[in-house]
Amino acid sequence: xxxxxxxxxxxxxxxxxxxxxxxxxxxxxxxxxxxxxxxxxxxxxxxxxxxxxxxxxxxxxxxxxxxxxxxx
Numbered sequence: 001x002x003x004x005x006x007x008x009x010x011x012x013x014x015x016x017x018x019x020x021x022x023x024x025x026x027x028x029x030x031x032x033x034x035x036x037x038x039x040x041x042x043x044x045x046x047x048x049x050x051x052x053x054x055x056x057x058x059x060x061x062x063x064x065x066x067x068x069x070x071x072x
Contacts, residue, residue, distance in 0.1 A: 001047045
């Protein structure tokens with residue numbers, strides 16, 4: 001499964017990255033690389049069976065405890 005993920009992500013990168021470099025879109029390449037690295041990391045962790053917490057809990061913490069936006 002890990003090898004399959006690496007192959008798929010390599011193909012995606014080979015399709016999307018060269019046009020960004022050719023057109024010298026460095027900011028877009030930086031943002032793309034950040035999201036791509038996050039996607040690769042999360043995919044690998046899921047493939048390895050690591051239990052990843054739900055992002056909803058983080059959003060709830062920000063809304064309730066940081067922004068104090070509670071509804072009744």
